[in-house]
């Protein structure tokens with residue numbers, strides 16, 4: 001399936017402010033799924049599990065870092081700011097992925113971090129590539 005085309009009804013993704021999320025891993029076939037934007041309940045990990053994408057996880061509570069993913073915006077509207085949860089800041093700092101200076105700068109610039117925890121991040125109205 002070409003990048004940017006998900007299974008189902010493509011037009012629905014625009015009518016209901018849905019985002020296309022493509023999960024990618026060299027060991028698996030890419031999978032693109034829909035996410036309802038701003039649902040405030042659908043984390044990336046929940047979406048991955050629903051669509052049988054084998055993203056690693058353990059605690060599901062922002063503590064262990066096993067679900068760390070790298071994000072890239074592939075949306076023509078441009079990048080959106082995503083706030084990091086306090087748990088993500090702590091874990092990503094501990095994994096040497098995101099120093100405090102960078103966390104501070106992202107907040108000032110309202111820019112997203114390329115590293116996130118899939119169990120903490122909620123979908124937004126932005127098409128993204130998720131490397132896991």
Ligand code: FES
Pocket residue numbers: 056057058059060061062063064065066067068091117118119120
């Ligand atoms: S599963 Fe442990 S931090 Fe996400």
